[in-house]
Amino acid sequence: MKKWLQRLIVIFVAFITFGIISPNHEIWEHLDYDQSENSKSNLPDSAVVERSIADQRDNHSDSSNESYIDTIIDDAKEQSFIKFGTRIAPVIGDEFEYSIFPKMEEIIGIELAKLDSNSLKYIKITEQPSGNYSEKIFNLIDVATGKDLIRFHVRTEKRPLEGYYYNFHYHTYEDRFVTHHNVGDIYYSKNTPPKWLS
Template sequence: MKAAIWIRKSLVILLSVLTFGLVTPSELAWLAEANSLKDTKKGLVDEEGLAYLSSQQPIELKEEFNREEFLSGILNKAEVNAFMKFGDKINPKIGDEFKMTILPKMEEAITEMAAQFPDEKLQQLTITEQPSAGRAEKIFHIYDSNSGKDIIRFHVRQENPPMEGYWFDFHYHTHHDSFATHYDLGKIYWDKNTPPEWTSKQRLS
């Protein structure tokens, strides 16, 4: 430490001699301080520049859209909605047959519908949350969440042909013909007696 101070003093004296006293020690101190401030400002500019460049880096993209996972989620919700519509009174009697004969056709129709949309359009589609209760037909609709317009509608209708008892007629409609055509998914027999209303719950005794 003492050696550094001695060297500095020697340089000041030498510089004064070489410049014939035109540069004084106080001026040297001022120059040193100016250089120090210059270096500090340079450091700040470098840091600000790095911060700016960092802020210009592209924002991390959202997780890549997975078509299979999205479709699987729609299919699962479709099944949930169907059993929600059946309720506690209808489900025990037709639930198994529905899973074996109707649900696979329903899933096939949804898969065919999804194939008509590119990824950026498909991920805008969503499924209604609640099926209709009472005697209404709606199981669920799949619609465009941006426009609010339905794409495909899945329904079930209670039918009572003469002398045959009651049947549940499962079908769907699409936006291609303004939902006019009735696309059959199959029928399930209920009974001679009138079926309960949709979403009916068993009463607790």
């Protein structure tokens, strides 16, 4: 391929991809093949470049989606510990982190995987867990529509002869938040637990 044509393609691709694909990117190796190597491939140079550009965009989109999902999961954990407050967190924090939160993280990941990149950017975690003895930890909400996708709750249960347990569960929009989906239980103690956020 003529050098001037190759340089023109490099400039064009760098401009179209906003600099994501630089002149020393691996796709340019395909342009350096001689005619004999090029004949081994069924794809012409332009198809190789277009496929590589599409792969690069998909990878960039996937990584930004993963990054955004990680941010949502971090916010979910933060809101959970805010809900526990300074009196409950020391008692159940470790068990929550190792046995309950990984399940919550998986549930959030499954729900967010159903969304496309455009819809995903409108998903947020509510920032005010409820206090007293109310159940709400946080909701996963679509701010574009104002509707909840998932509601994560924790209920205080007194079991005869055993004491108090925290039951972690969630509700989804798919059944209009009717079904109680269990995540797990954590034992607190035989003593009455303090109010949330305390």
